[in-house]
Amino acid sequence: MVKRCAFALLVLVLAAGMLLTGHEAAAEEPWAEIEGESFDFIVGYDAGGSHDITARHMAEGLTELGIEVDVTNMPGGDATEAGYHVADSDPEENIVFWAHPPAQLFDPATRDVGYDFEDFDPVATMGSPTFVFAALVEQPFASYDELVEHIEENPGQTVVGGQAMNHPMHYAFEMLLPSDELDYSYVNLGGGADVQANLAGGHVQAGHLSLAAALPLYEDDELEILVHTSEMAETVDAIPEVPHMRDVGVDYAEPHSLSALAPEGIDEDVREALNAAIREVIESEDFQEDMDEMGVVAVPHTIEETESYFDELVEDVLPDYEAWLEEQN
Template identity: 25%
Template sequence: MTHLTASLSSLALRRRQLLTLAAAGVALPAARAAAWPERPIRLMVGYPPGGSVDVTARQLAEVLGPKLKTTLVIENLGGAAGALGAQRVATSPADGYTLLLGSSNELAATGVLNRAQRYDPLKDFTPIGLVSKAPVLLVAGPKAGVKTLAELVDTVKRQPGKYSYGSSGVGSTLHFAGELMKQRAGLFMTHIPYRGVAPLTNDLVGGAIELAMLSVPGALPFLQNGRLTALGVTGDQRLKTLPQVPTLAEHPLLKGYEMSGWFALVGPKGLPADVSSRLQAALQEALADATLRQRMEDMGSYAASPRDDLTTLIRDDVARFTKLADYARMRE
């Protein structure tokens, strides 16, 4: 009987020890999350320094860092229209110390045509929030011989196949913007893909091609010196920086047209819920900053609204790009 009592006491003690250890095991991750962030956060950008994604990341980091009481360190990893940087983040530990400032290219467009892409934008990231929307410009070079969107549409209708337009690459948001314009207005133009904005702009200014879809920051210097002409903006409203430039949707054949690029903050899949919530709250505080909003407007973009749902945006754009790729026979 004494032996049985001793055994039961031993079991009870062992049970209390296990419960204590289990409780400690549960409490430890919670304590870690409460202390987050304890060190700088790496903010990955899938493009070289100086482009619109990089500039947006640096502007955001300057405001978001103090909200999180840490520093956001920008790391540039260019290649594959942003997909290399996105892949790096998708395979990083989900601890809140590696994030991606991504764009509509690598988070929606590139996977439509690149079947070898090794991540799924809807499954392999934790969405934190939309940062800004960035319409692009339809721009004419000196070879085009047109100064307005109406002149361009009339000319291309009369001379189908004569005109070509360039973009920063096959399957980029700029490429899809051009193909949507062709589809809606019934225009026959040839797409010329470039590896980057610099060679595209050089050829446009030099007269090798007639037209291009360009980001606002990339086009602005050439618009200001008169070497290029903006024919239309792809967003649903005119830009405050270029109020004289109409939207493409203002043309009768392009009613309802809208194709904006966008920038978003995401983390690896499985980001702890409390870390994700803190990031979301800090992002909304940052986007309310008047200086940051003005800087975005100066770049031709505008800050996202708290009502914008990133997951829905990615899903809708992937579906839209897929339909457009099939229509334009991009995947043959």
């Protein structure tokens, strides 16, 4: 009798332990809802850029958590073709738009791209690539103030290169070098690699490009980085000595955070699970190291924090951008 009671007690203890372990596992793995499922991450630019590379690093991390991710490049319309494709998709298809605010919010708010920001449910924000203003070391200026002074002393003779026209990236350029106050020539180039090539070739004297594109020349002491425009950090680890644009008197930060947006109506449990998984990847040491090497400031956001981020853009940045855009047109 005593042996039977002892055996029964042992079974109860083991069962309780297994139950506790199961609860702990569930608590440790809030993405369990989507383990074994497959997601499509749609990137609106060609392979090799910051959008594509970050998406693929994220896909690798999610795969290690048991969530399969297929990254598809769908360039066109400054990523708005990819945005339209996702917005028009069935929310049950496990499809995500991996992009930045210009394609997710600013373009839909200011021109007809076939969708609105409200056509998405924000899932997560992972942080932002760092963008910089840079010049070759041989130029007669080595700081932002010296660049402004050079333009003022040589009106109409300075050529600078950017990545867009009448676009949030052009707007960031205007915040630093207001064309109604400074006389210079602005050249719209195709992308960061084009800006880098034109800087290296001496075709433009200063340029706006991603830190990832600038780092090779910077590390070879061929490029001077004048300021950075990160919205996530005042100091960027890869370039700690470079001032933020706020440090040179320009009260602005470039909204370039990469976010995952699903079509409106995604299952809320799936949305929560995917957000938890994305945050788990962002917080991993490997992902942080990979992002640091690219000059990406990776900061995990909950769904609520992601929604608040976009709310702040709508309230604080979009009205001024719309007013500037109207002046340009």
